[in-house]
Amino acid sequence: MNRPLAALAELVGAEHVLTGERIAPEYGHDEALTVAARPPAAVVRPADAAEVAQILRLATEHRMPVTARGSGSGLSGAAVPHPDGLLVSFERMNRILEIDTENHVAVVQPGVTLSQLDEATAAHGLVYPVSPGELSASLGGNVATNAGGMRAVRYGVTRTQVLGLEAALPTGEVIRTGGKLTKSSSGYDLTQLIIGSEGTLALVTEATVRLYPRPPHQSTVLAPFRTVDEVARVVPKVVASGLAPVILEYIDAFTMAAITHTQQLELGIPAEVRDSAQAYLLVLLDSRHADRLDEDTEQLGELLTGLGAVDLYVLPGAAARKLVEAREKAFWTAKAAGANDIIDVVIPRATIPEYIRITAEIAKRHGSHVLGCGHAGDGNVHLAVFQADGEVRSALLRELFEASMKLGGLISGEHGIGRAKARYFLELTDPATVALMRRIKAAFDPEGILNPDVLLRSP
């Protein structure tokens, strides 16, 4: 280990290679609830793509595991380093290189955070629409996890927004993919292949992302329903209406009570409504025109009432913002409430009612609690799992994932597989697909240095 460390120090400067006591505890973990923290052999903080490429070349030569780290807000343990490996932290590569107002794109280094980008684009009346719950997340981390969030139902996920990448390969080469181009048919789409690959194929050193005009008018509607089943049945109807909501979330009553309580949110919902509502639908509409927004909000209200909403609340700006924020913090609320794991299966939107019925039954059978909310418009169901016994929980999770796949779904809609779910992924995915993914992994990373315990668990 000493020889490569000396070479690394020479490469990036000794002050940017941290070992032993100098490794701060946060480098040892992300926010996954079930993956134990462990420090890497060394933290390296490169300044540019050339340095990243050299680090990878060296790591390949010495067969040292390498884990990339953005902001460490991931929920799958994919940024937890290997104890004998390097953690490449992108904290110094944190510049917005360009806001191109003509082509509506931003070019950013991977360490740029979502809140940093939001501030910069707002100044131009533009918006980068991906909005996972944690705005301290980095764009590099977003690309690697294919981050989603509440606005995906209108704008799509990270995959939809990233037009080009610069990436360093384990072979020590730097490639550029795509560009300020909304489309192309010029060879394999390496951009899309790297997106969502959880740091196992290449390290992202720059990203070109789409921007959109920031619509000035917004309205937020909260509708309580008698049952989760009812609320879930409403979702395809709202999508079909053509109202094109920006947010379309369901929140079960327990989660609603918990997030409004912890965030001290007073929404003015009478007790009798609260008592009869087992679930809520949260819808955000926007428009370039105030009058169209009013009209759309009214149409939405009529639609929801017709479909069984117990009541309707058009939330004023401040309350709406707070409720959206509280929903974004649902993870912390669940964690504080003692949730043992948080998962985010994705299923065909219209099967949510069925899936929720099945989860309740699976939970009951295992003497566990499973509660949640979800990006309903995307079929992305977030569940907090309460079951302290690791073995029981494993069996339960496996059944929850299996049930999702039986409905045509997958294990994760946006959090990724990481370390936390690699075992279930490998057990439940068809062997031909896993074998193909392993061959693709080898095409990028012949020595298997990049995040070897993540996703495919390369030998």
Add this chain to the structure above:
Amino acid sequence: MNRPLAALAELVGAEHVLTGERIAPEYGHDEALTVAARPPAAVVRPADAAEVAQILRLATEHRMPVTARGSGSGLSGAAVPHPDGLLVSFERMNRILEIDTENHVAVVQPGVTLSQLDEATAAHGLVYPVSPGELSASLGGNVATNAGGMRAVRYGVTRTQVLGLEAALPTGEVIRTGGKLTKSSSGYDLTQLIIGSEGTLALVTEATVRLYPRPPHQSTVLAPFRTVDEVARVVPKVVASGLAPVILEYIDAFTMAAITHTQQLELGIPAEVRDSAQAYLLVLLDSRHADRLDEDTEQLGELLTGLGAVDLYVLPGAAARKLVEAREKAFWTAKAAGANDIIDVVIPRATIPEYIRITAEIAKRHGSHVLGCGHAGDGNVHLAVFQADGEVRSALLRELFEASMKLGGLISGEHGIGRAKARYFLELTDPATVALMRRIKAAFDPEGILNPDVLLRSP
């Protein structure tokens, strides 16, 4: 060759293995202007995914080249078979398996054509929005070329619409990717990797694609401008307006004259306007509300007039449809006018004025003519190249592609690289990227049987 042919006959039925005289001439070509027709050793017409997989297994065993064919409307020669190989024609796999109105998706076999799907979705008030100029094209071909077309500026290209695939691998396995899912973060995105791979990685045996509500109201605006430069400068402004046009095309005066002439289209544009206009902008807007459409059309008119439009024509329904159709047929018009090649570079939208200036200069230097139109909102410039001398034309094309790449563009926005442009692609793409693509190709296709002369020209 006889042994594998006998095995094929056993597999799919002798009547579905065509050789010699029984091979109709159209199996030997697609619509590329520069790739010579040549028949394959045999045409095979499988009935289902299992048969496709068995054909591939056999071909891998015998190292026989395999080319997939949809409708043969491709413009890059990627469906032109190898003379010693098999042409797998998907004509029998042409069923729409499902129109799922709850999840807003269609599940189709690869031989389904765009017009077939359009008819089926219209019955449900839904639309599959990808609309390349040739509606006889198959969905399998669309997936393999990542087809675009005029509506991509609003809806995105094929890549945006395909949520899942079933595909047969050269190893003889059948895999399923994605599903009725608008997002996922569960392993490498094989769907996206196969899209645009021009039949070189896997054969698509089924696709799950997104559907959208079909907006009832449309208006079409045609605006003449004094110069191509002027019209190209208007494009980013229309995109920034938030009007979200469905179509945003530029058409140069020569192309306009040619397409209106061949299609016998009378748009009522006075001679003096025609004489002063070197280029036209064609914009289609749509809406769920007639009054909003009127308002938007007015706003668009004001915007275009303010930016120098010589005049404005809001086309009545029939004329609008005819003009859009005529534009779709621009390829046939150019071919009839004697164009020697048609290319479709993609560049950052805002660089179109500069690119068009450069192309004029390159054309002049080579004593050639280069004229065109384009999916301007996407930065996708379609150029008809008039230069009969093959060597001069090669030098000219190389410069046109190089100029695109210098502006941050790529060789093809939607037609693909195929056989026609493989040479330029390999010359102009950075070697590390080509080498990585070759390793990915090998991960799918170890013996290099799939379309070996296309894109990467595997040895």
